[in-house]
Amino acid sequence: QVQLVESGGGLVQPGGSLRLSCAGSGFTFSVYAMRWYRQAPGKERELVAAILAAGGRTNYADSVKGRFIISRDNAKNMVYLQMNSLKPEDTAVYYCNAWRWPNEYWGQGTQVTVSS
Numbered sequence: 001q002v003q004l005v006e007s008g009g010g011l012v013q014p015g016g017s018l019r020l021s022c023a024g025s026g027f028t029f030s031v032y033a034m035r036w037y038r039q040a041p042g043k044e045r046e047l048v049a050a051i052l053a054a055g056g057r058t059n060y061a062d063s064v065k066g067r068f069i070i071s072r073d074n075a076k077n078m079v080y081l082q083m084n085s086l087k088p089e090d091t092a093v094y095y096c097n098a099w100r101w102p103n104e105y106w107g108q109g110t111q112v113t114v115s116s
Contacts, residue, residue, distance in 0.1 A: 009110030
């Protein structure tokens with residue numbers, strides 16, 4: 001069955017870094033666009049970063065541009081989110097998403113907390 005499993009979340013101080021990983025299985029990972037979303041308490045889920053299946057073109061939310069980097073390794077069925085210069089407002093549950101019309105898959109999420 002299809003699975004997306006995130007890892008790498010945790011507690012980090014403001015200004016610190018974390019690297020999230022997402023392992024995909026049960027589908028043809030290399031042909032899917034991969035995205036990271038996040039949802040903070042009381043807020044709607046928002047798109048953070050996306051990377052296309054081929055060519056590696058990326059897009060970022062304005063709030064994370066210059067601080068976050070999304071990448072993928074199709075040989076390993078992995079997508080990553082390198083998060084630098086973290087701020088308290090980055091605190092949220094981060095979700096991995098795979099999309100290729102008409103299919104869409106979600107991971108279970110990993111908590112990121114930025115606090116001193």
